[in-house]
Amino acid sequence: MPTLYVVATPIGNLEDLSNRARRVLGSVDLVLCEDTRVTGKLLSALGIRASMQALHQHSTSARHARYIELLREGKNLALVSDAGTPNISDPGGRFIADAISALGDDLKVAPIPGVSALTAALSISAFPADVFTFLGFPPHKKGRKSFFDRLERIEHTIVFYESVHRAQKALAELVRVMPSRQLLLARELTKLHETLYRGTPAEVTAVLEADTIKGEFVFVIAPKKL
Ligand code: SAM
Numbered sequence: 001m002p003t004l005y006v007v008a009t010p011i012g013n014l015e016d017l018s019n020r021a022r023r024v025l026g027s028v029d030l031v032l033c034e035d036t037r038v039t040g041k042l043l044s045a046l047g048i049r050a051s052m053q054a055l056h057q058h059s060t061s062a063r064h065a066r067y068i069e070l071l072r073e074g075k076n077l078a079l080v081s082d083a084g085t086p087n088i089s090d091p092g093g094r095f096i097a098d099a100i101s102a103l104g105d106d107l108k109v110a111p112i113p114g115v116s117a118l119t120a121a122l123s124i125s126a127f128p129a130d131v132f133t134f135l136g137f138p139p140h141k142k143g144r145k146s147f148f149d150r151l152e153r154i155e156h157t158i159v160f161y162e163s164v165h166r167a168q169k170a171l172a173e174l175v176r177v178m179p180s181r182q183l184l185l186a187r188e189l190t191k192l193h194e195t196l197y198r199g200t201p202a203e204v205t206a207v208l209e210a211d212t213i214k215g216e217f218v219f220v221i222a223p224k225k226l
Helices: 019-027 036-046 061-072 093-106 117-123 144-151 164-177 201-209
Strands: 003-007 030-033 052-054 077-080 108-112 132-134 157-162 183-187 195-199 217-221
Touching: 003 019, 003 093, 019 036, 019 077, 019 108, 030 036, 030 061, 036 052, 061 077, 061 093, 093 108, 117 157, 117 183, 117 217, 144 164, 157 164, 164 183, 164 201, 164 217, 183 201, 195 201
Parallel strands: 003 077, 003 108, 030 052, 030 077, 132 157
Antiparallel strands: 157 217, 183 195, 183 217
C-alpha cells in the first residue's frame, strides 16, 4: 500500500533528525517540501539524494491532485516542512486531508515523529503540561488585541509562537494583560544562541531589551495558579 510519511525535521540541530526519518527521506520516491531550497540544504547536509517538489500553504488543488495521482500509482511520498513537525503552524494538513479523501483505505499515512518547537519549549518550561492550550501565531493586525485579551481567561499553561519582528510587541501585550503571570520565552532552541528567559512579562522584557533580539521565539505562559 502506498504510504504518505509525515516527517519531522530538526528546528536547528541536525543531530535531532531520527535515524528513521533519515532512512525514510532517503528511500521515498518523492519528498514534498515547503521550500525545496531549505529542504535541499538539509538533505545535502545529510548526504541524501532525493527528488523534491514544493507543497506549501498556497499550493493549488491541481497540484495536490498530481501528488495524489503518484500515491494512487503506488509511489511512497514524504511530507516535510521547513523545520519541525508538519501541520503544527505549518502546511500539511490540507494535503493530508485531500489524500485521505481521495484514496481512503488505499493509503497509509504514517507519522515519523520528532522535534517540534512546541514540545521542545513545553518540555523545559517547568510548567504543568498535562493540560495546555496551543494558539499558534497571534494575528498580525486584526484580532491581535482580542487574542491577547483572551489569554488572561485561560487558566492553564498557554503556548504560542511569535516571529522576531513581533516578540517585543507580544511581551508588551503580556505586560498589559497578565503582569504577574510567569513566563518562559524560549529563543533559538537547539541552536548555538539558545536562550531561555524566565520571569514575569516585565522581567523578561527588561532582560530581552539588553540582549540582541534575533532568532525564533516560543512563548510559554504558566497557569494562573502555579
Ligand atoms: N512546525 C514547526 C514546529 O513543529 O516547531 C513550527 C513552524 S512555525 C512556521 C515557526 C515558528 O516556530 C517560529 O516563528 C518560532 O515561533 C517557532 N520555532 C521554530 N524553531 C524554533 C527554534 N529553534 N527556537 C524557538 N522557536 C522556534
